[in-house]
Amino acid sequence: MRSLGIIVVAGVTALTLASCSSTAAPAEAPAEGDAAVSVSELQIVVPADPGGGWDQTGRAVSQILTSEGIVDTAAVTNVGGAGGTVGLASLANETDPFTLMVTGLVMVGAVETNQAANRIEDTTPIARLTEEALVVVVPEASPYETLEDLVDDIVDNGQDVTMTGGSAGGADHILAGLILEEAGLTSDEISAKLNYIPNSGGGEAVTLILGNNVSAGISGVGEFVEHIEAGTMRALAVSSEEPVELLPDTPTITEAGYDVVLTNWRGLLAPGGISDAERDALIDVAAQLHDTETWTSELDTRGWSDAFLTGDEFDEYLAGNIDEVTATLRNIGLVD
Numbered sequence: 001m002r003s004l005g006i007i008v009v010a011g012v013t014a015l016t017l018a019s020c021s022s023t024a025a026p027a028e029a030p031a032e033g034d035a036a037v038s039v040s041e042l043q044i045v046v047p048a049d050p051g052g053g054w055d056q057t058g059r060a061v062s063q064i065l066t067s068e069g070i071v072d073t074a075a076v077t078n079v080g081g082a083g084g085t086v087g088l089a090s091l092a093n094e095t096d097p098f099t100l101m102v103t104g105l106v107m108v109g110a111v112e113t114n115q116a117a118n119r120i121e122d123t124t125p126i127a128r129l130t131e132e133a134l135v136v137v138v139p140e141a142s143p144y145e146t147l148e149d150l151v152d153d154i155v156d157n158g159q160d161v162t163m164t165g166g167s168a169g170g171a172d173h174i175l176a177g178l179i180l181e182e183a184g185l186t187s188d189e190i191s192a193k194l195n196y197i198p199n200s201g202g203g204e205a206v207t208l209i210l211g212n213n214v215s216a217g218i219s220g221v222g223e224f225v226e227h228i229e230a231g232t233m234r235a236l237a238v239s240s241e242e243p244v245e246l247l248p249d250t251p252t253i254t255e256a257g258y259d260v261v262l263t264n265w266r267g268l269l270a271p272g273g274i275s276d277a278e279r280d281a282l283i284d285v286a287a288q289l290h291d292t293e294t295w296t297s298e299l300d301t302r303g304w305s306d307a308f309l310t311g312d313e314f315d316e317y318l319a320g321n322i323d324e325v326t327a328t329l330r331n332i333g334l335v336d
Helices: 005-018 053-067 082-092 105-113 147-160 171-182 187-193 202-210 221-230 276-290 293-302 311-331
Strands: 041-046 073-078 099-104 124-139 162-165 195-198 216-220 233-238 263-270 305-310
Touching: 041 053, 041 082, 053 073, 053 099, 053 124, 053 221, 053 263, 053 276, 053 293, 082 099, 082 105, 099 105, 105 171, 105 263, 105 311, 124 147, 124 171, 124 202, 124 221, 124 276, 124 311, 147 171, 147 187, 147 195, 147 233, 162 171, 162 202, 171 187, 171 195, 171 216, 171 311, 202 216, 202 221, 216 221, 221 233, 263 276, 263 305, 276 305, 293 305, 305 311
Parallel strands: 041 073, 041 099, 162 195, 162 216
Antiparallel strands: 099 263, 124 216, 124 233, 124 263, 124 305
């Protein structure tokens, strides 16, 4: 298995954390001098347009928090653009401490590729919630029957082959670069040959693929599975270490001949500068969400893996993930 840091984070770390995800981490006691607070009204910011994995996550969190009576209200607002960095800027200016923004690997990469002024390090990490395999797909009428067919055409014809997915520098873009690197291309060759069309929401990528306006697409399994099952998209490979339950007949990228594993995590951030008591209250909300049978059912339906992590452990994971993603983006030529 490849030893790039991002794969270590997405694979080995995920396996390690799986053993402690069966029970939610309790909220930490309020810091001395801080009174405990309760949360009844939340704002949830989805830093993408409707239709993609972040939107699915944000709306699932909102619906379950309110239906289970964990909070009274959890209004969702979409603030799309630039791989989530527009939403990140809005969070930086947020004065309501009880605001949660969906985040994940995509945003980590987008901060670097967009050279964003606002950074994840300036927020308050609350919880990592899920991990999801990505899937490489082509339109139903595509001539590509295997991942090798697609990769060989990119190597031979470069910019004539178009690939779509989420934002520039996000998980989908990174996966495309890693596959081409594994196919033997240098970072300069990847930059020259990879014609990647980014989108601010999963719905846009679906439209491009179904309209036969691109050669291939990459996104989370949950975003494409209904189209694959309907036969309007053909799955070539999934990015997990093992086959995905929702797509049992689809090979892994490794099985397809390219030694690459990458999963996309998603979680929740709060504004920077909130009090310890406010942070603990939000962590407790996330823990209560995680413990519901409704959330477990949602994970199964979406094909998401439970990757729950909070508090200082999530802080440490996030810091390491930022370092690893930045190094990988440099390795495959997506940032200088």
